[in-house]
Amino acid sequence: MTEDDLRQLIGRVQRGALSRRGFVRRLATVGLTAPMATQLLAIAGAAPAAAQNQPAYRATRRGGGGALKILYWQASTLPNIHFAVGTTNQDAARVFYEPLAGWATDGTLVPVLAAEIPSVENGGLAENGRSVTWKLKRGVKWHDGQDFSADDVVFNWEFARNPQTAATTSGSYTGVNVVKVDDFTVRVEFDKPTPFWADAFCSASGALIPKHLFGSFNGPNARDAPNNIRPVGTGPYRFASFAPGDVLRGELFQNYHGENRPFFDTIEVKGGGDAVSAARAVLQTGDFDYAWNLQVEDELLLRLEAANRGKVNIIEGSNIEHIQLNTTDPSQEVDGERSSIKTTHPAFSDPAVRQAMALLVDRNSVSQFIYGRGGPAASNFLHAPDRFRSSNMRWEFNIARANEILDAAGWARGRDGIRAKGNVRLKFLFQTSVNAPRQRTQQIVKQAAGRCGIDLELKSIVASVFFSSDVANPDTFPKFYADMQMYTTTMTQADPQRFMSQFASWECAAKANNWQGRNAPRFRSEEYDAAVRAAEAELDPVKRAALFIRMNDIVVGSNHVIPVVRRPLVSASLNTLRPVLSAWDSTMWALQDWYREA
Amino acid sequence: MAAPAARKRVGPWGEAWRRFRKHRLAVVSAVVLAVLILGVLVGPLFWTLPIDEIDFSARLAGPSWAHPLGNDDLGQDLLARIMYGGRISLAVGFAAMAVAVTVGVAVGAIAGMAGGKLDAVLMWVTDLFLSLPQLPLLLLIIYLFRDSLKEVVGPEVGVFILIVTIIGLFNWMQVARLVRAQFFSLREKEFVEAARALGASRWRLVTRHILPNALGPVIVAATIDIAAAIIAESTLSFLGLGFPPDIPTWGRLLFDAKDNLDFAPHWAIFPGLAIFLTVVSINFLGDGLRDALDPRRVI
Numbered sequence: 001m002t003e004d005d006l007r008q009l010i011g012r013v014q015r016g017a018l019s020r021r022g023f024v025r026r027l028a029t030v031g032l033t034a035p036m037a038t039q040l041l042a043i044a045g046a047a048p049a050a051a052q053n054q055p056a057y058r059a060t061r062r063g064g065g066g067a068l069k070i071l072y073w074q075a076s077t078l079p080n081i082h083f084a085v086g087t088t089n090q091d092a093a094r095v096f097y098e099p100l101a102g103w104a105t106d107g108t109l110v111p112v113l114a115a116e117i118p119s120v121e122n123g124g125l126a127e128n129g130r131s132v133t134w135k136l137k138r139g140v141k142w143h144d145g146q147d148f149s150a151d152d153v154v155f156n157w158e159f160a161r162n163p164q165t166a167a168t169t170s171g172s173y174t175g176v177n178v179v180k181v182d183d184f185t186v187r188v189e190f191d192k193p194t195p196f197w198a199d200a201f202c203s204a205s206g207a208l209i210p211k212h213l214f215g216s217f218n219g220p221n222a223r224d225a226p227n228n229i230r231p232v233g234t235g236p237y238r239f240a241s242f243a244p245g246d247v248l249r250g251e252l253f254q255n256y257h258g259e260n261r262p263f264f265d266t267i268e269v270k271g272g273g274d275a276v277s278a279a280r281a282v283l284q285t286g287d288f289d290y291a292w293n294l295q296v297e298d299e300l301l302l303r304l305e306a307a308n309r310g311k312v313n314i315i316e317g318s319n320i321e322h323i324q325l326n327t328t329d330p331s332q333e334v335d336g337e338r339s340s341i342k343t344t345h346p347a348f349s350d351p352a353v354r355q356a357m358a359l360l361v362d363r364n365s366v367s368q369f370i371y372g373r374g375g376p377a378a379s380n381f382l383h384a385p386d387r388f389r390s391s392n393m394r395w396e397f398n399i400a401r402a403n404e405i406l407d408a409a410g411w412a413r414g415r416d417g418i419r420a421k422g423n424v425r426l427k428f429l430f431q432t433s434v435n436a437p438r439q440r441t442q443q444i445v446k447q448a449a450g451r452c453g454i455d456l457e458l459k460s461i462v463a464s465v466f467f468s469s470d471v472a473n474p475d476t477f478p479k480f481y482a483d484m485q486m487y488t489t490t491m492t493q494a495d496p497q498r499f500m501s502q503f504a505s506w507e508c509a510a511k512a513n514n515w516q517g518r519n520a521p522r523f524r525s526e527e528y529d530a531a532v533r534a535a536e537a538e539l540d541p542v543k544r545a546a547l548f549i550r551m552n553d554i555v556v557g558s559n560h561v562i563p564v565v566r567r568p569l570v571s572a573s574l575n576t577l578r579p580v581l582s583a584w585d586s587t588m589w590a591l592q593d594w595y596r597e598a
Numbered sequence: 599m600a601a602p603a604a605r606k607r608v609g610p611w612g613e614a615w616r617r618f619r620k621h622r623l624a625v626v627s628a629v630v631l632a633v634l635i636l637g638v639l640v641g642p643l644f645w646t647l648p649i650d651e652i653d654f655s656a657r658l659a660g661p662s663w664a665h666p667l668g669n670d671d672l673g674q675d676l677l678a679r680i681m682y683g684g685r686i687s688l689a690v691g692f693a694a695m696a697v698a699v700t701v702g703v704a705v706g707a708i709a710g711m712a713g714g715k716l717d718a719v720l721m722w723v724t725d726l727f728l729s730l731p732q733l734p735l736l737l738l739i740i741y742l743f744r745d746s747l748k749e750v751v752g753p754e755v756g757v758f759i760l761i762v763t764i765i766g767l768f769n770w771m772q773v774a775r776l777v778r779a780q781f782f783s784l785r786e787k788e789f790v791e792a793a794r795a796l797g798a799s800r801w802r803l804v805t806r807h808i809l810p811n812a813l814g815p816v817i818v819a820a821t822i823d824i825a826a827a828i829i830a831e832s833t834l835s836f837l838g839l840g841f842p843p844d845i846p847t848w849g850r851l852l853f854d855a856k857d858n859l860d861f862a863p864h865w866a867i868f869p870g871l872a873i874f875l876t877v878v879s880i881n882f883l884g885d886g887l888r889d890a891l892d893p894r895r896v897i
């Protein structure tokens with residue numbers, strides 16, 4: 001899809017020929033996030049004024065809802081948003097702290113501590129893309145009774161950008177300048193024109209901590225602040241108790257700024273266990289109200305749901321389960337590292353082999369029989385076809401064609417049935433993390449590959465190792481000491497810039513950068529790099545969107561990245577609970593709106 | 599004068615067999631174990647369904663004529679997988695036991711016969727091994743040697759050798775202590791002193807007189823080791839460090855089945871039953887063997 005196509009599509013929305021929802025969905029198939037799509041509509045003046053599919057809040061008074069019990073199978077350890085590592089800690093912090101605005105699941109920005117969302121029309125957004133002015137909500141109180149003001153907002157910027165505090169949120173606050181205009185107005189100024197302005201103070205990592213409690217800890221002593229584990233925020237629930245690695249408790253905050261909110265009297269976020277037992281605790285026994293992130297085979301969820309106590313919530317995001325084919329040779333050691341970019345993969349350097357591998361992934365079966373609702377079949381997220389309507393057609397599972405392609409490329413079957421050319425045999429090591437659906441997928445791919453004369457050796461690695469950044473461990477995914485690997489890339493930002501830049505050549509994981517680079521398959525393409533650089537500075541959202549689509553085209557077209565299934569966020573809640581969830585923000589992003597129906 | 603009832607002359611093994619037969623459970627266990635071993639060895643010759651044929655139309659299907667033990671969630675035939683897995687699990691169990699017993703008996707015997715400083719050093723080593731945290735060390739060894747071994751002998755054999763060696767090397771300590779204690783008491787016994795007085799060499803003393811008499815507890819310990827090895831292998835598979843995930847060892851089958859326990863119980867029950875029957879029958883067998891081989895025990 002080109003820039004022109006995009007403009008046509010936006011025009012159709014303006015004329016009313018295409019619904020906003022349809023527009024967002026179409027863009028999703030070519031890899032653009034809902035927030036991005038909504039931004040495009042905003043430019044054309046076709047954006048919805050407010051979030052469209054926010055469920056109505058029906059509680060008529062504050063409190064009286066009893067206890068809300070939430071289950072995370074990973075426990076939180078540090079509920080300070082600026083030190084939060086991983087989703088669990090971010091979510092735990094988000095129970096108490098709030099940002100200026102959060103992302104609804106339809107991609108609209110919803111004000112939380114802001115009075116309104118800045119736009120060009122209301123003067124909040126500078127036309128040249130170099131500043132954004134936020135008006136703050138008045139009358140907001142911290143849990144200890146102090147008033148919330150612009151000073152707190154400015155302080156969070158100072159705190160997060162201070163290298164001595166080593167905040168995990170620093171990425172959102174470097175390269176920006178924050179100015180207090182008056183007690184309830186702040187202006188965020190950018191060094192260069194910035195298309196994605198809703199990063200600082202927004203979404204999960206943009207939550208705000210109080211200046212009056214952390215002011216004296218803006219330095220090397222930041223980790224010693226007593227309130228790191230006793231959060232005092234502006235959220236709907238105030239802190240009650242916290243046992244790191246176990247349970248976090250909160251109670252209703254009487255002076256919360258939302259009308260009639262919150263509904264529940266107490267909240268408990270319990271950590272630990274595994275995904276399956278978490279699903280059982282909600283769907284089968286009803287011990288908990290809500291269970292987070294259920295990476296469980298759908299078959300199991302369906303059967304648990306049959307108990308009719310709870311339901312499974314599926315929120316479309318843009319996480320994608322994909323298989324990577326190594327561009328480098330994992331068996332050859334160069335300068336103390338394997339999979340070095342100085343090598344090329346003996347078999348995958350042949351496009352025919354990569355194309356055959358892509359044909360051998362039976363996405364339909366994986367989606368239908370393994371992931372079910374948790375992994376929609378048409379997994380073209382990273383794949384941008386020429387015309388998006390044909391997107392589902394081009395991808396196929398076809399062993400016969402894979403065989404033809406390999407025959408034509410000169411990979412002949414040996415006596416043991418395994419194809420070879422010269423002294424290169426099509427025998428690959430295929431690794432992934434220990435996770436039942438992934439092992440099943442591995443087996444499905446292995447069987448298809450076997451019928452095509454490709455022998456796969458399967459390897460599964462404990463998730464805590466596979467996804468760790470442990471430099472000494474050879475089994476991590478950035479090291480990629482295997483021919484193929486499979487995992488889900490998560491979208492950590494509402495804007496696709498960071499997500500798409502993961503396949504830029506400078507992101508290649510290597511010994512030189514302690515394997516911190518995000519480009520695990522070591523994909524390199526000059527055209528791709530150029531597109532990433534261009535998108536960074538492109539202010540015209542339509543042109544920028546076209547660039548992202550081009551990036552999709554390049555990386556997926558190379559078959560070094562084979563999308564398998566999309567991974568929406570799957571969670572479980574009791575039938576009576578009305579959670580408000582979003583794929584673009586923290587699970588707790590709208591905790592104040594959760595209520596229970598009688 | 600009535601002639602004394604003619605008594606058939608029986609050798610020591612015949613005697614042992616006679617005593618073994620009196621332990622009913624042990625005999626039954628021996629039969630069960632024999633059936634299991636025969637089943638996994640010969641069974642695949644008759645039951646020729648492939649272990650990895652995926653058939654989504656038969657996913658989680660219960661036992662039927664076409665698939666007597668049912669199917670797993672990919673529709674793969676469980677009978678074929680259990681027989682294949684049994685070969686691996688039993689081989690791991692017996693081989694690891696052999697390693698543990700060999701090392702244990704050797705260390706125990708040397709310590710027991712030598713006494714003094716050598717004994718003290720060997721017991722320190724034993725204590726050292728007992729105090730080592732097994733799992734972290736296992737992980738370390740597997741990380742260090744898996745890839746190099748894989749290149750030499752291939753992934754399955756490589757992992758097999760590693761697992762057998764590691765499990766064996768972590769289970770010899772009990773055996774060593776048992777053997778040493780037995781040696782201490784036996785080497786002072788009259789029959790040993792008699793043999794020594796007759797000029798028997800040390801080697802002969804150990805192999806002909808002391809060791810056979812010390813074997814009872816060793817056999818029981820060995821049977822426990824087999825069970826421990828089968829279970830240790832499943833732990834490793836669980837951590838993703840054992841055999842590749844598509845190799846259906848019994849532990850692996852159980853691990854895969856556990857999430858579906860409430861609606862596809864057959865998937866877990868059959869491999870679980872196989873492990874249970876193996877371990878229980880080996881234990882009873884060991885019990886019976888100990889009775890049969892202990893000359894001091896009157897049956």
